[in-house]
Amino acid sequence: MNDTPVQTTNYVADPGRIADLARHIREGELSPADLVRGCLDRIKVTEPAIKAWREVCVDTVVTEAEQRAKEVEGGIVCGPLHGIPVGIKDIIDVAGVPTRCNSLSRAGAAPATADAEIVSALRVAGALILGKTETTEFAYFNPSPARNPHNIEHTPGGSSSGSAAAVAAGTVPAALGTQTMASVNRPAAYCGIAAFKPSTRLFSTFGIEPLSTLYDTVGFYGWSVPDAAAVFDAVCPTHARPGWKELRDSPLTIVALQDPFIEEADDEIKQAVERVAERLAAASHAVEAKHSRVSFNQLYDLHLLTMEYEIGRIQRRLLDEPEGRVGIKLIEAIRRGNKIADSAYLDARRKLDEVRIEFFDAFRGVDAFLWPATPKTAPKGIAWTGEPKFISPWTALGGPVVTMPAGCAADGLPIGCLVTGAPGSDFRFGRIACRIAEAAEAHGTAS
Template sequence: MGAPVSPWSLRDTLAAGTHGALGRARDAITATEPDVRAWVEFAPEPTGPRSGPLGGVPLGVKDIVDVAGLPTRCGSVLRAGAAPAVADAAIVAAWRRAGAVPVGKTVTTEFAYFSPGPTANPAAPGHTPGGSSSGSAAAVAAGHVPLALGSQTAGSVTRPAAYCGVAALVMSRGRFPVDGVTGLAPSLDSHGVLAARVDDLAAAWAALTGEPDPAGRTPRTPRLLLCTAGPLEPPMRAALAGAAERLRAAGTVVDLLDAADVDALTAAHPVVMAYEAARERAVELAHPGSLSVPLAELLHRGAAMPETEYRAALGRVARHGEALAAATHGYDAVLAAAAPGPAPRGLDATGDPVCSRAWQALGRPAVTVPGLRDDAGLPLGLQLVGHAGHDGDLLATGCGVEQVLRA
């Protein structure tokens, strides 16, 4: 990758004033987009006054989310000739009301599943940026925009953020409507947003919701549960253990979470995902020759699945979700790995979402905390998983954790 890149802090921009932010985005994209390849379409240059707390902050939008006047192609040849959307998705409209300005559509994997697009990883050249919100993660990591929207069905926000060394929030499922979003599995799909730091996500959340800024809350001693479930690679396992020790040294309570329920949810999630995806994307399933092999296999597997298997998986989600609700009661968040390790080398795959499947099955909010590196200098991401409906509380906890780990 040519010119050096670094993420763009939203909070710093708001403090300095947003005048010129759109020009900064245009210049940054012009300078490095030929290498990063994070974008598929750009919006016309906006005109007129920009109100709202974000006051003209540039926003990238994943190309499964409608933006009025732009096509939504979903990374698929089946949507190559899509007409421009006639209206914003509900989540885009909400960000516009807060003052954000969509500047374009970012690359997504095919229908937000596994088949990658052309996007490079600005933080780890030669390694995958992850998926499916690959373009949004790369656009933030490259400093093209301070905010970009993603979506998550398995690990599509958490993992790219970890691989690209940026922060992300997966919102509680149902916090905002999904109208105008091309989904994959309705009971699993969640909105996400990516930024340079957790502190920036807190500022964005306050602007979006009108809630008090989570970063401004009076600090208190957090209580965390450490989750070491999953096939973690040695660098990630060491980073997670080291982070837990640093947090304990700073006064944070960090207890160990029994992984049995997490493992059960991780196993149930792909069953639910396959069954729902086959029905949500039934039109595309009728054209298997125009689908990637991974997506075609997912849809065929789900289409052949008996409803009884699906219902049994939903039952396991409910049962183990109740057990985890009891286990996490009285704790602020679960501390876990955001991905099994650093970004795998190459651009022909997007990595493994295993670390997020359990939490996504429950619709809980999750924050990716950047800042750690392996011995080769590749980004490693942690995630904090909060309680459903308490996204602001989770961001407040995340700001505190970020401060400790960056000290």
Template structure:
């Protein structure tokens, strides 16, 4: 990567504010980087080159006039192609929408990011209907391996340095899994803590948005600026912090059954860091097996997907991938009574689980069973993250190591719904404790 595309968002923002780097230079550098890598990685559905440069010129003029909207002023971002951007089509990875007209207005999250000075560089690839039928995107670490899904393009674009920040969505594992596979940081906030207005629905009970960045400082800056909290260390965590965290290492039969030795080892590495820093670390087993959450999640997602997209599937079945067709057809067979029962059970299980997890400031688990599979016809298993999506709290993914094949491994941190700010500060603390840098990490 050239020097500009190696900078963090905060470094870019500081240079913009000092007048030593312009939004135009930043956009041009990232467009050149896309030109170099896109043929192999295929992260982008559409690069809005002309409009991005025009926007950069306008924002550069604002800088010259002394107006800087936020630390995101002049920062290019990628937007997953299930999120509306005015003037661009939303095609959701499907032939059904290949002739879709441009969106008339921005999704709420896009409108807010534009108002903060972010520059939309384009739309990133998604799996079809944001389900399991893969996008053409490849993993930047090894092009024969999946980047994960459904936010495939957003994660790969950030990982490859094509853009410093991207938006994705998650209904099961679609932010956390690709972040883990592509070796980058990600935040899926508490359910609906980022607005989903203008986002193509899959299952609204679980649909959420999230940010991808190369580091936790980038991810947290985006979230904090979006919510106008500022960029501050609110918990004042440090290596010598007087605040002792209570850390829960989550154990469930699912992890024991499907987790690879590498995935389990990186969780142990992070738990050891907490112990060595003087924090209280305990092992905790959820009161309900995570397999039960996965079963109920599938019922709810199938029913809601059928409600929203049943007619589209029936009319266009030959042009839609088999994974999504199977999901919708299974949803059509679920009665409203069964759906409502599943929703009630989920709420009861969530209450029990958060009661059991209540003593812990942060909970640690693997986001995926292993590193990215050497396959392009799959996005990898979502099961390790799906129960946490159902639980509805904030999730962070932090890259930790490389496996014996040179592929990233990560841990996932979780907290109770509403504790987003606390989880963000703990995640930054973990990144700094480890001094994480995948280029320098030894193999797990």
């Protein structure tokens, strides 16, 4: 592909809403093959500038799309994502394709022999694997070539940079990312799209390159919150669905959470979250600003310590790679991690368990929390994937974390609002987040 950036700065396009696309396909009004060809055409237009895709599985995806089209003609619908193309972050195995993790150490990797379990689950739901999207190296901080479709001079965030950029650029309706610190929710915020990061460790991580397995969690990108939630719903394992009751139409109880930790957010970003809160209140939901009894700064520290300890142990073999084959940021994290004592790690995990219980016990009956996704909009350049610190404490708290688009800043770049819930509430929370997004959007918050 052409390496010269096209001289336009905004590549944002709605690739189509999943519920609509799926219905059109089921009703025979849209051929999955035409949908896929539309994605491939769009990739040709945007990819020279955006560089979101590591590898597009052109041959297999077209064949599979034609198969899905024939099935519809024969009255067969495999599942809720029948014929919907999805992009897969290139730390997640797709059978027949090498998983390169954006690392020179993986340059000669053989094709994966099996799909990651989450990829199998997508296929069971009828989805088509459009290809592999760019990632930071091993989902850590060394950047990918992907750029922000709102302004190619800015980062799309990381680590799931390609997945977020691919959806925001309108090349695919949905994509998979993974989050260890902030790697699903932050790229969504920077790229002005939605993401659904389920409860920490809710999904099997088989076939996903590990970084810190106390946190590594697969997450879902879509243009809107209902899009991201639809992908989650389609692959949610049976054991994560019980106890869910149809949501009443009654008002939701929402906390706009306050903590000294978020004072460093830009005023524009604070105001965007406040605007969401106001619009939700105007839509008759019970919204209240409340302080957290647990310190987000402490949560951030506990998360960082436990994560680096695990990176050190889990990826220790990367220290044996020849110099230059693994980025220095990752090597340094591995070295830092290996200096952390076992006892410090175990104590931090115990403390985290306590803090998690204390936090959610203090907020029983709360349906969702609002919180800014990032202190600032996407930084300029692609060397720095941006500040993860507003998100990692939520990853540590362990519940579902949704990124909801919340308008744009004066620099034209998107602002993301986090909508979060309690661990294990995922299936119900998907519906809560959709109601919140609807109320916020109905009142014009999202641009």
